Amino acid sequence: MRTNPEVLAVDLGGTNIRLGIVTPQGRLARRRRGRIPPPSTPEALYDSLVTRITGFIGSGGATARLGAVAVGFAGPTSSASGYVYCAPNLGQLEGLQMATHLERRLGVPVLVANDADCAAIGEYWRGAGRGAKSLFLFTLGTGVGGSLVIDGRLWEGERGIAGEIGHTVIALGGPRCSCGNQGCLEALVSATAIVRDYVAARKIKPPAESRITAKMVFDRARGGDKVAQRVIAGAAGALGVGIANVFNLLDPELILIGGGVSRAGSRLIGPAVKQAGQLLFAPLREYLRVRRTSLGDDAALLGAARLAFERILT
């Protein structure tokens, strides 16, 4: 075992990759970002991943103290086995033991975990969740993820898929979700849902439709667009239901809200917390604490590394 080892952390999204070196004290250095070309086969994807990682190491991105590689991955993944259950944006990886494959190619221990889980641990370690005994993180982006940290440890469930708050149904017969069900939280509060509702309410037709983003809807709401304000109020109400359900079920010390959609800030989160307060079981009402995450894109890198320190390098 190397003394004072470092971890090369990787955040692998659908098309983007971020890399950085993390020390045992939680310092993140030498960040680099790039793109992953759409792969044709699992081998092509592994090739391009390994090329990125070895390129980063070769260019002075890692030192002789490199103890492990930790990958935060955008899809349900067991961090115990590195098994990828499904990969909404990188379908080639479904059903594969990603950690084992990468370990064989890189020659160092590899940990692979879900990126939202990594973000929760990162925020607990170095961000808005510092000092909390338990927290639940909502990650609001193209989809909606969730992660639970109890006494500093990730609760991943028996198969590593716990926390899928985005696919809890809160409106029977509601809008269709990416998972195939109807009325999931994700189908009501994700960036995809906000764009869908705005486009429908404004009757925007192709090709203009494809240029609308959730950020544009937030900007228009800020500029006084009543339709945009109504769409965001609807999403905030759904988020409030999600928050109340999580709080009633788990009674965590803290709820964190992160991901691109959370950048809408008080216009989304304020009404969501108010809605949650009205739905909470009465004895819990005074204890609801909701905060925005503070680490941004660095949370997943730091959290992936922290898991590697705990599980591989102790």
Ligand SMILES: [Zn+2]
């Ligand atoms: Zn769903």
